[in-house]
Amino acid sequence: NSSSNxxxxARKAxxxxxxxxxxxxxxVRSAAQLVQYCQEHRRADPLLTGIAASSNPFRDKKTCVLL
Structure with missing residues (x-):
């Protein structure tokens, strides 16, 4: 099970x-050009919109600890 996980x-990564x-x-030749490009493409930027938690191989694994 650990091996398949x-x-x-690895496949997700x-x-x-x-x-x-x-x-x-x-x-990019100027800062204004960079700003314009970022504004035009912000909806497709995974750094701004994020990616689904189910497909994110880098999400934190949380464990439950009972005291």
Whole structure:
């Protein structure tokens, strides 16, 4: 079970890295151009909108501790 969980986490991490490498990069010549680009693309930015907790391989694992 632990082994299959590690494989699943690794697959999710690889999928996330693939998504990040597919992002289009642009050359920015001025701060105003950068601000304009960020405002135009803010809805598709995973840093601003976040990603679903179910598909996030980096989310904190919480455990329940009873005292």
């Amino acid at each position: 590690n494989v699943l986490q 690889v999928e996330q890295l693939r998504l990040e490498t597919e992002l289009q990069r642009i050359k």
